[in-house]
Amino acid sequence: MKxxxxxxxxxxxxxxxxxFKNKNVQITHIWxxxxxxxxxxxxxxxxxxxxxxSLDSLDFSKTDADLAILSIADGAFESVLSxxxxxxxxxxxxxxxxxxxxxLKLANYNSIKNIGVFYPLxxxxxxxxxxxxxxxxxxxxxxxxxxEKLTSLANQFSQKVFQVxxxxxxxxxxxxxxxxxxxxxxxxxxxTILKEKNLPFDMMKPLLEETLQKALEINPxxxxxxxxxxxxxxxxxxxxxxxxxxxxNSNFSRIYKLMTESIQxx
Amino acid sequence: MKxxxxxxxxxxxxxxxxxFKNKNVQITHIWxxxxxxxxxxxxxxxxxxxxxxSLDSLDFSKTDADLAILSIADGAFESVLSxxxxxxxxxxxxxxxxxxxxxLKLANYNSIKNIGVFYPLxxxxxxxxxxxxxxxxxxxxxxxxxxEKLTSLANQFSQKVFQVxxxxxxxxxxxxxxxxxxxxxxxxxxxTILKEKNLPFDMMKPLLEETLQKALEINPxxxxxxxxxxxxxxxxxxxxxxxxxxxxNSNFSRIYKLMTESIQxx
Numbered sequence: 331m332k333x334x335x336x337x338x339x340x341x342x343x344x345x346x347x348x349x350f351k352n353k354n355v356q357i358t359h360i361w362x363x364x365x366x367x368x369x370x371x372x373x374x375x376x377x378x379x380x381x382x383x384s385l386d387s388l389d390f391s392k393t394d395a396d397l398a399i400l401s402i403a404d405g406a407f408e409s410v411l412s413x414x415x416x417x418x419x420x421x422x423x424x425x426x427x428x429x430x431x432x433x434l435k436l437a438n439y440n441s442i443k444n445i446g447v448f449y450p451l452x453x454x455x456x457x458x459x460x461x462x463x464x465x466x467x468x469x470x471x472x473x474x475x476x477x478e479k480l481t482s483l484a485n486q487f488s489q490k491v492f493q494v495x496x497x498x499x500x501x502x503x504x505x506x507x508x509x510x511x512x513x514x515x516x517x518x519x520x521x522t523i524l525k526e527k528n529l530p531f532d533m534m535k536p537l538l539e540e541t542l543q544k545a546l547e548i549n550p551x552x553x554x555x556x557x558x559x560x561x562x563x564x565x566x567x568x569x570x571x572x573x574x575x576x577x578x579n580s581n582f583s584r585i586y587k588l589m590t591e592s593i594q595x596x
Numbered sequence: 597m598k599x600x601x602x603x604x605x606x607x608x609x610x611x612x613x614x615x616f617k618n619k620n621v622q623i624t625h626i627w628x629x630x631x632x633x634x635x636x637x638x639x640x641x642x643x644x645x646x647x648x649x650s651l652d653s654l655d656f657s658k659t660d661a662d663l664a665i666l667s668i669a670d671g672a673f674e675s676v677l678s679x680x681x682x683x684x685x686x687x688x689x690x691x692x693x694x695x696x697x698x699x700l701k702l703a704n705y706n707s708i709k710n711i712g713v714f715y716p717l718x719x720x721x722x723x724x725x726x727x728x729x730x731x732x733x734x735x736x737x738x739x740x741x742x743x744e745k746l747t748s749l750a751n752q753f754s755q756k757v758f759q760v761x762x763x764x765x766x767x768x769x770x771x772x773x774x775x776x777x778x779x780x781x782x783x784x785x786x787x788t789i790l791k792e793k794n795l796p797f798d799m800m801k802p803l804l805e806e807t808l809q810k811a812l813e814i815n816p817x818x819x820x821x822x823x824x825x826x827x828x829x830x831x832x833x834x835x836x837x838x839x840x841x842x843x844x845n846s847n848f849s850r851i852y853k854l855m856t857e858s859i860q861x862x
Contacts, residue, residue: 340821404823404831428823428831452803453821458810464802492799501793502800504835505786509800510807511822512855513779518816520771527767534768534775535812536730536756537718541776542808544724546801550784555606555719556777557670557694565670565694569770581858588854589778592847 331355331483334390334398334420336410338362338371340454341425342401348462348487349399350375355483358395361388363406388413390420397483399448400424400434411436421476423448427503430496431470446471446480449499450488453510462487468494468502519582526576558593566590597621597749600656600664600686602676604628604637606720607691608667614728614753616641621749624661627654629672654679656686663749665714666690666700677702687742689714693769696762697736712737712746715765716754719776728753734760734768785848792842824859832856 333355335346342362349355357379362368365383372379382388388410390398398416400407404426414437416422422434423446434445447470452460467484469491471477477493484491494502517538521531544553557565573583599621601612608628615621623645628634631649638645648654654676656664664682666673670692680703682688688700689712700711713736718726733750735757737743743759750757760768783804787797810819823831839849 403826404828405826428828428834451799453807453810453819455810455814455819455821457814457818460806466799466802490802498793498795500834500838501789501795504838505789505795505800506803507822507835507852508782508786508789510803511820511824511859512782512851513804514807514811514816514819514821515824515855515859516774516778516782517811518820520774521816523767523771523774527764529764529767529771531815533717533732533758534771536732537772537776538779538808538811540726540731541719541780542804544719544721545780545783545804548721548723549797550780550787552723553719553721553780554777554784555721555780556773558773558777558781560669560671562670562694568694568766569773572766572770579858579861581854581861585778585854585858586773588847588851589781592845592851593777593781595845595847 331396332358332394334359334361334393334395334416335371335401336361336388336398336414337401338364338367339401339403340456341450342399343367343371343456344454344460344462345399345401345425345448345450346371346375352486354486358393359390385409385413389415391415391417393417395420397421397423401426404428407433408436414438414442416442419444421446421479423471423480425449427451427468427506428500430500431472432496444472444476446476447494447496447499448480448484449494451502451506463489466490466492468492468499470494470496470499516585519579519585522578523573523576523582526578554593556593558590561594597662598624598660600625600627600659600661600682601637601667602627602654602664602680603667604630604633605667605669606722607716608665609633609637609722610720610726610728611665611667611691611714611716612637612641618752620752624659625656651675651679655681657681657683659683661686663687663689667692670694673699674702680704680708682708685710687712687745689737689746691715693717693734693772694766696766697738698762710738710742712742713760713762713765714746714750715760717768717772729755732756732758734758734765736760736762736765782851785845785851788844789839789842789848792844820859822859824856827860 360368361382421444449468451466626634627648634647687710715734717732
């Protein structure tokens, strides 16, 4: 399966590395507006891969690609798709949680009859390797044959491959933002508070691990503890005073207040 | 070490179970305002334990207790301590993250010369067993001898025993609320959104695990991903619309907005 990567950000990076290890896939081209990212990725893969980076070099009609993986920021979809030309019968699949499949019709749809979604429900950073085997892949396609092809490709990497509609995928994506991005930000607040007082974030790690294990085992709705749910107003007031005295970021106390109120309303 | 438990809530419950397995500790009494909790705990431990539950039965001066573990809601400290009488030389130690050690002087301090703190930095629910060996214990005492006794006791359960001042402990506690209680609430939001659309929270679990592993490995401040940090305004707007349309709880969109703004200000 000759494959083009359009994008060289975090998701493209990890998917390309994954595809590269699979003998059924051959990566032939990488396009990225960020040339350096594309070069770095190519260096990790195969010296024969061709690199492009301008919007005017999105015409791949002369290639014999079977699959183009569009893995770019949601905000770049329109500009990239309006320039993208693929060979006939090449599958165009995006990897976004938030974008409907149909957005791919913004591309030169005369030549692009096969569209789909290949969305790994996971967080990716270049600095951290991931194990794909347990990652849920959400697959969607505009016809049964393409759905089967994308499903079969995903099955080579993961035990958990699902057919998911654009609507359900966008619900999963918003739920994922709470689980991942916002949780990570709360942990950053904790790290910041501790750093200010020269206390090691390492002391939080067993608590982090246990909080997660508990949520996995009995589900978060059964696992809530803490001063908010106990209506421990004195402790809440003390915490707010401490946060405000540290004078780090006024959002920290706003977040503390809002989260506490919400837990109490439960 | 003859030990009295004052309190039978989540922390007392797990500590009592832990102490019970240790041959150097003998639990002789459990006091809890909630009689049923105390009875349930006693049933798990030793039929010979004496149970008390009224504020007027906090006089333990006739016992030969060496240690009293005060493990009650922060809001109950004053009422319980004002009635508590312990035998001479008995150590009184509380397990709270938020309370200073000195609050124990509210007890009959003529007889209580030895006070301290025995704070396990962890989240406890009765429904979930915990492995104490990696839990940080924060120890404090009003004299070296008691500090050594409490440290030695904690060392029997955990590899990670620290001497921590009341001030540092309260910083750790507020940081823990962000890491644990607030994170868990975000996961509950995710669970609620998915449930509304008949999608399984199980699909989030690999993401949850990876988000945590990444934070442990490269620290949360280096691990932030998502639409907020990418300034992906279209996705953010779409998410907010979806959350508001679901009409589940107006706090969900307030939390989404505030977390997004804060991440973007970074």
